[in-house]
Amino acid sequence: MLAGKHILLIVGGGIAAFKSLDLVRRLREKGVQVTPVLTRAGAEFVTPLSLSALSATKIYQDLFDLTDEAEMGHIELSRAADLIVVAPATADLMAKMAGGHADDLASTLLLATDKGVLIAPSMNVRMWEHASTQRNLATLQGDGVLVVGPNEGDMACGEYGSGRMAEVPEIIAAIDAALGDGPLKGRHILVTSGPTHEPIDPVRYIANRSSGAQGTAIAKALAAMGADVTFVTGPADVPPPAGVNVVRIETAQEMLRAVEAAPPAEVAIFAAAVADWHVVNAGAQKIKKDGDTLPALELAENPDILATIAQKQEGRPPLVIGFAAETNDVVAHATAKRARKGCDWIVANDVSPETGIMGGQENAVTLITDDGAETWPRKSKDAVAQKLAQRIAEAVS
Template identity: 75%
Template sequence: MLNGKRILLIIGGGIAAYKALDLIRRLRERGAAVTPVLTRAGAEFVTPLSVAALAGEKVYTDLFDLTDEADMGHIQLSRVADLIVVAPATADLMAKMAGGQADDLASTLLLATDTPVLIAPAMNVRMWEHPATQRNLATLSGDGIALVGPNEGDMACGEYGPGRMAEPMEIVEAATARLVDGPLKGRRIVVTSGPTHEPIDPVRYIANRSSGAQGTAIAAALAALGAEVVFITGPASVPPPRGVTVHPVETAREMAEAVDAALPADAAIFAAAVADWRVARQSSRKLKKTGGGMPALEFAENPDILAGVAQRKTARPALVVGFAAETDDVLEHATAKRARKGCDWIIANDVSPETGIMGGAENAVTLIYKDGHESWPRMAKDMVARKLAARIAEALGGPAADE
């Protein structure tokens, strides 16, 4: 998708610089030419030789390189690229960008360019949360600088929190979205994800064992192809993707209301593990043991969100996709579910405990449609998401839905 695109990659000085090596490889796999710029601090973490070997191009490090500066090389470098990516974007680099400093090659390139810039911040959590960094971030955002990450997690310093550089594929997707008009540009797609929590009392609830990882990956993959994604998520254990409109909900009824408010849309992908039932009369106080046995709970059926949208007479999305998490006779049960619900596709998977799929990092699915089905090999959930997003883009070849 990036054939013919030229990316100027500025590698800042931080432990996350090692990820820049994989980023170069991923960008080149997709057809991009990568011209690397390595800061002096960046060279303390990765070598110019390793960067050059992966990029297949000279590594630029010094502003005062007489051979290049005879032709104002720093100006040319900043102008010939289609996109400038800064990864890792350290607190120091962000401060220089926000303040308009130009005391080395990287900062001079960034000041001398009118090329779009994408930064992938990486720093200690305290540095990221410091008011100075947040002021610089606000300035850069106001200047039109695009952002990917940072992610939350364990850090090399032993602390935990936001500040980890986005993974290479996240940066590739963000760069692609900046450079390419994806096949889903102009399309509005609703994605549900995660479990729902149905309260029993103020401290207990009924839920499904869903992490939300697959729905989150699908939303990210659709956004990477240019779609406007409305992401409606229950209390998932993974953070929502960037670049989408997020509507957090807790119960099935809240999710149904959010979906209805998000229509019309070109497609709706129902990856959420919605609880089929709720407690009919939620207790306003914590239920106590009384010695008289378990309390009697009366259940009521939750709204069928998938069927409700698939069977709409008006404002029905052109493509409605459901999920069927089964533990036995997967193909048979999922095929029947597709017909019963009235959706166009069903993504079926075996969530038996021995598969490790529910809450795991991989999935093995079967795509079921009206005239047949196809089984996909087991793969990472983000790869399933990309394959599904490509199929959705293919299916939505006609005119976009009216807003």
């Protein structure tokens, strides 16, 4: 529980700063004391009055406030809280943190603290993907800084991609996990994600239309709840989440080997879109067309990874969750798949082209368990992941 905890919240400059107001409100509802620190850039997006009213306390902005500094206020602030949260964490703030700069109140507090730090990055997709930002991220993670997000989606600048600040429930879950109260802390969970690529020759392959977005969101939500996540991913469009053990694979055979080599898990979630077949006679060199005959591809079935793990006699995870991507009779096909594979839960969805779900930002799923089928309303893939992670937490508690 978060009640009674004290959070020092640093609000950086960026359009996502508006979410910090909701974050303060929701933390206060949970009995958390929040002390806000507003950067100069952050004050361009939210007002000191708004933060002060919602937190019911004084906010801090200036390193050289004479009254506070007479008592070494920046040292006291940096150490009185249970956790420092930076939301949004801009590229500039991350660079200052990675470089050990201390030229304003926020960066000085971060350098002087002896407490844990959690950042929620938020910036343009190109800024997030820039080599310098990724170097800074790696440095911060190496220093023990915790990271939640960023998410993928439309941005205020009109572009699309990774860089949106994590949603408030995700940040709160990450705070809960960071303070040792995450409901899945100490649990090892295996997640597969993305497509597999089955070579035809060195430049062509068979694959499914999967971006890996839903599996990535699930791994991120579980990690935010404190789980130790092994994330086995094919060549997905979206980057893997921070704070998980990433195992990259290409083919279904490689995915099965990675799953079997992973440490024993209490929960295994098979969200990957594994290709059903591989090419037995794949070419060692690029197959050339001659305008006359077509190449004869000999196909063989790939291993059934979900069934292999779900039907293990020894070492089976207590909770095995499969996914069923269907285009018709979704619940009926998924229910039959659950029985056939031997898994405990199936998350079913309709991936017909008109739904826009395959490769899109949203999902509409039906959770099928021993208790029957429960259809969830269409929502973002991050929101679906959070709800599934909560159900898992309830099931294993």
